[in-house]
Amino acid sequence: MKGGPWREGGRRLFANPGATAALAIIAVLVALALIGPWLNPNDIEALDWSRVAAHPGFAHAHWFGTDRLGRDLFVRTLEGARVSLAVGLVASTVSLTLGLSYGAIAGYFGGRADDVMMRILEILGGLPLIFFIILLTVVFGRNVYLLFVSIGAVGWLSIARIVRGQTMSLRRQEFIEAAVASGAGPARIIRKHVVPNVLGPVIVYATLTVPQIVLFESFLSFLGLGVQEPHASLGTLISQGAGEMEAAPWMLLAPGVFLALLLVCLNIFGDGLRDAFDVKERR
Amino acid sequence: MIRYVIRRLAGAIPTLFAIVTLTFFLIHAAPGGPFDEAQTLPPQIMANLRSAYGLDQPVWIQYARYLRALAHGDFGPSFKYKDFTVTELIRLGLPVTLKLGGAALIFALVLGIPIGTFAALHRNSASDTAVMTVVVAGLAVPSFVVLPVLALLFGIHLHWLPVAGWEPGAIRDLVLPVTALTLPPLAYIARLTRGSMIEVLQSGFVRTAVSKGLPLRTVISRHALRPALVPVAGYLAPAAASILTGSLVVESIAGLPGIGRYLVQGALNRDYTLVLGMVILYSALLIAMGLFVDLLYAWLDPRIRLER
Numbered sequence: 001m002k003g004g005p006w007r008e009g010g011r012r013l014f015a016n017p018g019a020t021a022a023l024a025i026i027a028v029l030v031a032l033a034l035i036g037p038w039l040n041p042n043d044i045e046a047l048d049w050s051r052v053a054a055h056p057g058f059a060h061a062h063w064f065g066t067d068r069l070g071r072d073l074f075v076r077t078l079e080g081a082r083v084s085l086a087v088g089l090v091a092s093t094v095s096l097t098l099g100l101s102y103g104a105i106a107g108y109f110g111g112r113a114d115d116v117m118m119r120i121l122e123i124l125g126g127l128p129l130i131f132f133i134i135l136l137t138v139v140f141g142r143n144v145y146l147l148f149v150s151i152g153a154v155g156w157l158s159i160a161r162i163v164r165g166q167t168m169s170l171r172r173q174e175f176i177e178a179a180v181a182s183g184a185g186p187a188r189i190i191r192k193h194v195v196p197n198v199l200g201p202v203i204v205y206a207t208l209t210v211p212q213i214v215l216f217e218s219f220l221s222f223l224g225l226g227v228q229e230p231h232a233s234l235g236t237l238i239s240q241g242a243g244e245m246e247a248a249p250w251m252l253l254a255p256g257v258f259l260a261l262l263l264v265c266l267n268i269f270g271d272g273l274r275d276a277f278d279v280k281e282r283r
Numbered sequence: 284m285i286r287y288v289i290r291r292l293a294g295a296i297p298t299l300f301a302i303v304t305l306t307f308f309l310i311h312a313a314p315g316g317p318f319d320e321a322q323t324l325p326p327q328i329m330a331n332l333r334s335a336y337g338l339d340q341p342v343w344i345q346y347a348r349y350l351r352a353l354a355h356g357d358f359g360p361s362f363k364y365k366d367f368t369v370t371e372l373i374r375l376g377l378p379v380t381l382k383l384g385g386a387a388l389i390f391a392l393v394l395g396i397p398i399g400t401f402a403a404l405h406r407n408s409a410s411d412t413a414v415m416t417v418v419v420a421g422l423a424v425p426s427f428v429v430l431p432v433l434a435l436l437f438g439i440h441l442h443w444l445p446v447a448g449w450e451p452g453a454i455r456d457l458v459l460p461v462t463a464l465t466l467p468p469l470a471y472i473a474r475l476t477r478g479s480m481i482e483v484l485q486s487g488f489v490r491t492a493v494s495k496g497l498p499l500r501t502v503i504s505r506h507a508l509r510p511a512l513v514p515v516a517g518y519l520a521p522a523a524a525s526i527l528t529g530s531l532v533v534e535s536i537a538g539l540p541g542i543g544r545y546l547v548q549g550a551l552n553r554d555y556t557l558v559l560g561m562v563i564l565y566s567a568l569l570i571a572m573g574l575f576v577d578l579l580y581a582w583l584d585p586r587i588r589l590e591r
Binding site for chain 1: 298313
């Protein structure tokens with residue numbers, strides 16, 4: 001597993017200037033989101049009544065300006081970015097775990113079990129899942145954990161399909177037969193032999209879903225269904241900014257540009273990662 | 284083929300039934316009810332109101348009643364939009380949403396396919412890289428960021444187009460929202476077309492056509508395009524879903540009277556019938572799109588058989 005293919009993939013990845021630049025920008029944005037709030041003296045909830053809806057600039061401490069309540073937009077944007085990134089990571093992990101277990105089980109057992117499990121996937125894939133998630137978040141309140149899980153629940157279908165395909169081809173290989181012959185049970189074989197061997201491509205695929213999840217979380221927050229006040233996510237800030245854009249365009253542009261930049265870089269990096277590691281697309 | 288269509292439509296009924304059931308019990312399980320805001324009403328009036336809408340009955344009786352009405356094509360009255368039935372609300376809003384979404388899907392196809400083909404023909408050249416970088420940006424930036432920024436630029440600064448609003452029949456009102464909705468599927472279609480076109484251009488029958496001395500234009504339009512569009516056809520159903528989702532926010536930003544606001548508003552207001560009607564409508568649209576895609580597949584690639 002380690003060594004050869006990974007090192008070669010890494011080399012190919014860094015030979016791609018776009019992907020490398022995107023990775024660098026992502027690193028800067030993540031670092032900003034993590035340490036940024038301490039660079040600025042303002043607090044996310046602090047109201048500066050002397051500077052309500054202040055223009056951005058370096059003359060005062062509000063580098064991205066303030067909103068209608070005098071809250072600092074630099075700090076709020078970075079706070080929102082941190083929330084968005086956390087949701088992206090956690091929800092991707094949820095969908096990775098779900099998809100990996102489901103796909104490995106279906107692919108390993110094959111036959112009837114596989115038929116039934118794939119049929120369920122097909123039905124779920126045909127449902128308007130996004131509408132159900134909107135309903136769930138409306139109905140069961142703005143619970144952050146529910147948000148993580150329900151967003152993660154959307155992404156796992158395609159991961160399960162990929163894992164199943166890979167597992168089915170692994171199933172016929174000799175080391176699996178050897179494991180069966182030496183008396184290992186299915187649970188052990190899946191855990192020790194199948195999962196480690198399909199993990200690589202699946203992690204690459206999961207990386208591709210991170211921007212989709214970040215986008216979806218901001219979408220929900222934009223609708224007012226995601227992260228709630230006094231906390232902010234990029235979606236909440238964009239939604240508030242869009243209402244004020246005539247008088248105070250920076251309220252829209254600060255979080256909007258941050259989100260756009262983050263999503264573009266995540267997409268470019270994901271593409272680079274796929275090109276570098278995906279065996280199928282290598283020519 | 285007609286038999287296939289009928290069988291598929293019949294197969295959609297259990298799916299829709301499952302969706303209705305799930306949604307019904309989900310929304311009824313939610314805390315609160317449609318008349319929570321009216322708490323100042325005298326208890327007697329409140330009780331009358333609840334019994335008028337059948338809310339005093341056990342949930343399963345409400346469910347049975349709803350299904351019965353639904354079987355007769357009746358979505359019931361809206362709880363919040365007084366004097367409107369859900370069917371009337373849909374009839375008022377659906378044309379706007381379909382106009383918006385249909386235009387977005389058509390523009391995405393009409394522009395995305397040539398852009399992708401162009402990039403494939405100039406593979407790895409500077410123009411390919413430039414086009415595909417713009418495409419990634421279009422793919423990544425969500426419509427709820429694009430639309431306000433466009434409105435800021437073309438509406439507020441340049442005064443070319445209205446920022447928001449809707450007069451029936453005015454195309455000007457639709458330009459910005461359609462643009463915002465078009466970009467993500469357009470970018471995705473361009474990418475898909477580029478990828479599959481590159482593959483098709485390397486295949487034997489295309490090389491044969493080129494070596495016969497056919498002009499490139501003919502090779503593309505007669506031989507390469509049809510097989511290259513198979514993945515694009517497969518994307519149409521997810522594209523429709525993403526455009527419908529996008530129209531939820533785009534309609535609210537642009538102030539268009541489509542059906543986008545009903546789902547979220549209906550769920551927040553516990554407007555049970557409206558939410559159910561919306562979910563049924565969206566599911567039916569997506570199921571119909573899925574069927575259309577399968578028919579399109581069979582047309583694009585005759586090796587695909589419809590019967591299974």
